[in-house]
Amino acid sequence: MSWGFLCDLLSGVNKYSTAIGRIWVAVVFIFRLLVYIVAAENIWKDENDEFECSIRQPGCENVCFDHFFPVSHIRLWALQLIMVSTPSLLVVFHVAYRENREKHHNQKLYRSPRRIDGGLLCTYLTSLILKIGFEIGFLALFYKLYNGFKVPRLVKCDINPCPNTVDCYISKPTEKMIFLYFLGATSCLCIVLNLSELSYLIFKYSIKR
């Protein structure tokens, strides 16, 4: 069980999406998932080992690291990717439900089970709203926990058992900051894509009416 599972899920969703939805899937695959796996994961790999404080007091480094990184950036990134991809499952389930219903009644109940109309439109719109909500939620969480996407070189820590205020140095802060800005930019791009898809569907539906 790994990222391959998410890939299969998103590929399945691609079939029932609009054109903008497919662009969204491509952006998530290539600019978020692939970048995460081939580049970003390695930067944060040894963050705890390489976090160094100017003190020999045992336990001080551990406590300071835990204080400044309650949840590591990279874990938040992974959670965001998973949460943002999951609302698409609602659409997959609804289409499966429609197809099952047609099989059960043995007659054509819908113009096409995959066509985005009626109840499926509501499900699709709900999934879009949830995606936007999760994206904004995680960006807000990043801001709250880490005060933006800046990663400082030096943090000052005076938590017990550190005897006084010690200097602690974070490893590869510039590289981490670059990739966090990249994460923020792709997140915003995905929000824009989701909003345009939402407006497109609402506009199309109101025109039909």
Add this chain to the structure above:
Amino acid sequence: MDWGALHTILGGVNKHSTSIGKIWLTVLFIFRIMILVVAAERVWGDEQDDFICNTLQPGCKNVCYDHFFPISHIRLWALQLIFVSTPALLVAMHVAYRRHEKKRQFRKGDQKCEYKDIEEIRRQRFRIEGSLWWTYTSSIFFRLVFEAVFMYAFYFMYDGFQMPRLMKCNAWPCPNTVDCFVSRPTEKTVFTIFMIAVSSICILLNVAELCYLLTKFFLRRSKKAANPKQHPNHENKEETKQNEMNELISDSCQNTVIGFSS
């Protein structure tokens, strides 16, 4: 999910590329992505662990490493490869859109379409003409831009392509100017030069492909300009476009209807 997934996505584009495009794709996968994964990642694997500064001052090593390597070579290359591969997706999307339209025509039972079944539409290879030509050419243009930008960024950040053995650092909290030693500098220099060389080859291939496409476009245009005088019926623009579409369909359906010479 890794580089293999990118290979699967781009492999589909290969069918609709020119010969130079196919060579470019091969060079990309064998001499860049594969080298990155099997060799370069190992060379840069222990870069911070083996970066040693001549001081016991805690934090000095971290700060100096961050100062000299704002973004690691290996990460820059990974980003470069991702960005350079992405414009090919535009072509893939355009082809998928055309296939979708053809399938829709086929399902409607359109008499113009002479495919035997859906499978034939799926297997069909599109010629690079009309709007697909514009998409393809823009994708090559974007590839060139991304390659050039990343090469310049590399040169600008690391002041050339050579990895020095020794760097002098006096960033705080280092107490004075300390000597810091990079691990495996020669091996890193060799790989850097190799990646830059292959990047340049890719740029040349893209430029060649662009010239080829432009030449083909102008030749076709001049033939078309000469043609209307020879043809018995002088066509307007709409009919020419429809005829081009029919030509596309008839070429791939191996129809015996004689199209226009262009």
